[in-house]
Amino acid sequence: MLLTLIDEVADEPLVLEPADRRVEVEANTWWLSAAEEDRGSLSVAEVVAAFERTAAAIRQRIRERAFSGVATFYVWHDQQAGQLRCSTGSVSPDALPFGGAYAASGRLGPIVERFLDGSEPGRLAWSDLDDVRSLSGRVEPEVAPLDVWVSGVGASSRPLLPGADGGRRARGSG
Numbered sequence: 001m002l003l004t005l006i007d008e009v010a011d012e013p014l015v016l017e018p019a020d021r022r023v024e025v026e027a028n029t030w031w032l033s034a035a036e037e038d039r040g041s042l043s044v045a046e047v048v049a050a051f052e053r054t055a056a057a058i059r060q061r062i063r064e065r066a067f068s069g070v071a072t073f074y075v076w077h078d079q080q081a082g083q084l085r086c087s088t089g090s091v092s093p094d095a096l097p098f099g100g101a102y103a104a105s106g107r108l109g110p111i112v113e114r115f116l117d118g119s120e121p122g123r124l125a126w127s128d129l130d131d132v133r134s135l136s137g138r139v140e141p142e143v144a145p146l147d148v149w150v151s152g153v154g155a156s157s158r159p160l161l162p163g164a165d166g167g168r169r170a171r172g173s174g
Contacts, residue, residue: 002034002042002084006050009086010057016067018090025097029087031078039116047112051075051086055151058088062153071154072096075108076146077115084115093150101145108149 015027034042055073062071072093075086089097093104 001038002032003046003050005030005032006047006054006086010054010061014058014061014088016062016065016069016071016088016090018069021089021091021097024089025087028089029085031081032084032086033082034115039118042116044109044112044116047084047116048108051108051112051149052151054086055153059151059153063155068155070156071152073151073153074104075111075149076102077111079114079118082115082118084112088153090154093148093152096148096150098146098148101143102148103145104148104150106149106151111147111149 009030009032012030013027015024017023058073067090069090070092071088071090073086073088074093074096075084077083078085091097096102096104
């Protein structure tokens with residue numbers, strides 16, 4: 001079922017509106033879940049291949065529209081929601097619309113692996129939570145940037161090579 005959902009993203013309405021990124025995010029962002037049985041039966045390679053097919057299909061659709069700008073298809077794992085999420089925007093990989101730090105990468109496998117390995121999506125073990133004392137102003141834990149797989153899909157986009165970090169850098173919007 002998850003592979004079908006990923007494939008269907010390629011045929012959903014696609015909005016490229018560089019002057020209004022909010023409209024792009026609302027129209028182009030998809031939340032993908034899978035039941036525990038489905039996650040257990042899928043391989044990382046199958047899910048990666050499905051996202052790569054979707055990126056290629058979106059790239060083709062954008063070229064057929066004669067959109068000449070930069071566009072990026074991107075995927076991340078929302079651990080709290082227990083979902084893989086994907087979107088397309090008329091932005092470069094270093095300008096994605098995240099409110100916090102993220103690390104753009106050409107490596108999708110580790111993101112998919114974390115999603116498939118999640119025993120209870122949307123739930124965190126007590127041991128994974130920060131010590132309450134760290135929130136009292138003493139020592140704040142360092143928050144790792146969100147890993148995001150990016151694929152250039154616009155006419156003037158430079159795609160990252162699969163498996164390459166492509167100058168992996170943490171970015172934030174604020």
